[in-house]
Amino acid sequence: MESSNVSMVGREPHFLNGATRICAIVGDPIDQAGSPERFNRRYQKLGVNAVLIPLHVAPEDLTAVVKSLRAVRNFQGLVITVPHKQQALRLLDHCTPRAKRIGAVNAIRFTQGRLYGDNFDGEGFARGLAASGCLVRGKRVMIIGAGGAGHAIADAIAEHGAGSIGVHDWDRHRAEHLVANLRSGWPGFDAEPVDNDPAGFDVVINASPAGGNVDHAFPTDPARIGAGAHVADILLKPRITAFLTACEAKGLGVMPGYLMLDNQIEAIAEFFDASPAEMAGS
Amino acid sequence: MESSNVSMVGREPHFLNGATRICAIVGDPIDQAGSPERFNRRYQKLGVNAVLIPLHVAPEDLTAVVKSLRAVRNFQGLVITVPHKQQALRLLDHCTPRAKRIGAVNAIRFTQGRLYGDNFDGEGFARGLAASGCLVRGKRVMIIGAGGAGHAIADAIAEHGAGSIGVHDWDRHRAEHLVANLRSGWPGFDAEPVDNDPAGFDVVINASPAGGNVDHAFPTDPARIGAGAHVADILLKPRITAFLTACEAKGLGVMPGYLMLDNQIEAIAEFFDASPAEMAGS
Known part of the structure; x- marks a missing residue:
């Protein structure tokens, strides 16, 4: 067990x-962020003398805080979460093509006072989906929820070779916007807004807040999901959502939301550790 | 033992x-700061969900960094170390009389975006001295080194009822400045600049960088220190300086520098935890 006494004692010498x-x-x-626990567990396990702390900053203060962190010489990297991912894009000196396509960053590396941004949300999702036993190559994918998470996931799913993507949102304009954005980033890719019917899709992804518990309406009707489909949910609490529980009861394969987060920790930590030369080539 | 497996496991749930x-x-x-290890050991021992991290900030960036930390809503307090203690005084909304007398702060509490400053260096020293078996009330005290540490120590020693203070510095102007400052804060107090001769003093305090190891000149000649005197050193490395080792060999009582730091951790942590009402009354 990772939390055994032996490994705990091993953590002591290099901690903070x-x-x-x-x-x-x-x-x-x-308060709800899961990254501090995940990153610090990794740092302690590897004996890396680094720590990740939570910073509670309102949107109107984000620019000033990020700017002043440039001046903190032992500051290495910033994970960006809601509601700052779009605003943070405007604070960078350099960002990756996928962050530009998505229009949002979720990680910034500080290198000699310069800010390099990237977005690992979609990549973390795709890796988590693979870890749960589902590869998207050639698959018909439905994404429910066309917000920031939906954008990042759609981009990564397209990059990983999905056959097509149908996007549903209760606000059809949002779905249309995501589809237009996706086609612009991946010309010729088969994407369209769809109604809330999961029938015929190989992979169904809930990227909306719906279905966290049984009191809320499910994001879509599990009864309409085809046999053999794989279902993913990005919600972190509960660990297995009521929606996923209903899908599991049908015998479908599922991916819980924590796999999306777990699978981007390593990628972000490596990004934070990248040398300036590596960054210049990104 | 504090580092036993049982207590380590007990720390896990509330950590970060x-x-x-x-x-x-x-x-x-x-890099050399001892406060992160000390504060975090305390927080973990008490089960307090707080952490203290090191921030490497150059003097020209201090104002901007402190200002922007006001906007971090879960930011609680800042310990100030060299070379920022004087500059930090100018960034406060409120500071204690002793911080004003010393002209420096070493701790700032952030309360609803307002900054409250205090200086615990002298108080930490006086408590450490007491813990090492020496009370200064009525004693003739010699302080070697009239820099920031010397100022804070002289003020606390006067406050704790020392009979007199002689201040030595290789730069006599600095010693004279400290003495003038001390007399201004404590009218009528018996203080004067002195030569580098510890004979006749009950307590001899090294507040200078000298004597850390045997390669450097001692701050003063141990052979000239009277029998029964108590000798303190504020240097943190080595844990027992060559100067203190020489004094111990003479049979003198000694206070190593880490006691100054250890004895202000609790006071600063309580200061960080104080409610706005308590702060207003300070």
Whole structure:
């Protein structure tokens, strides 16, 4: 077990001294963030002298806080969460093509006072989906929820070779906007807004807040999901949502939301550690 | 033992999640700071969901960084170390009389965006001295080194009822400045600049960088220190300085520098936790 006494004792010597490099996650609110526990577990396990702390910052203060963090010489990287992912894009010196396509960043590396941004939400989702036993190559994918998470996931699913993507949102304009954005980033890709009917899709992804518990309406009707389909949910609480429980009861394969987060920790930590030369080539 | 497996496991649940309050120590350099280990050991021992991190900030960036930390809503307090203690005084909304007398702060509490400053260096020293078996009331005290630490120590020693203070510095103007400052804060107090001769003093305090190891000249000649005197050193490395080792060999009572730091952790942590009402009364 990772939490055994032996490994705990092993963590002690390198934990937080004057030479520790600082990373943070910034959001509003921040109490619910799972990144501090995940990153610090990784740092301690690997014996890396770094720590990731939560910073509660309101939108109107984000620019000033990020700007001043440039001046903190042992500050290494910032994970960006709701509602700052779009605003943070405008604070960068450099960002990756996928962050530009999505229009949002969720990680910023601080290198000699310069800010490099990327977005690992979609990649974390795709890796989590693979870890749950589903590869998207050639598949017909339905994404429910055309917000920031839906955008990042759609982009990564397209990049990983999905056959087509149908986007549903209760606000059809949002779905149309996501589809237009996706086609612009991936010319010729088969994407369209769809009604809320999962029949005929190989992969159904809930990227909306619906279905966290049984009191809320499900994002879509599990009874309409085809046999053999794979169902993913990005919600973190509960760990297995009521929607996924209903899908599992039907015998469908499922991917719980924590796999999306777990699978981007390593990628973000490596991004934070990248050398300036590696960054210049990104 | 504090580091037993049982207590380690006990620390896990409250360590660093999204709800953790953030404290920091700011300095330039910062690698050598002992506060992160000390504060975090305390927080973990008491089950307090707070953490103290090191921030490496250059003097020209201090104002902007402190100003922007006001906007971090889970930010609780800042420990100030060299070379920022004087500059930080100018960034406060409120500071204690002793911080004003000393002309420096070493701790700032953030309360609803307002900054409250205090200086615990002298108080930490006086408590450490007492813990090492020496009370200064009525004693003739010699302080070697008239820098920031010397100022804070002289003020606290006067407040704790020392009979007199002689201040030595290789730069006599600095010693004269400290003495003038001390007399201004404590009218009628018996203080004067002195030569580097510890004979006749009951307590001899090294507040200078001299004597850390045998390669450097001692701050004063141990052979000239009277029998029964108590000798203190504020240097943190080595844990027992060559100067203190020489004094111990003479049979003198000694106070190592870490006691100054250890004895202000609790006071600063309580200051960070104080309610706005308590602050208003300070």
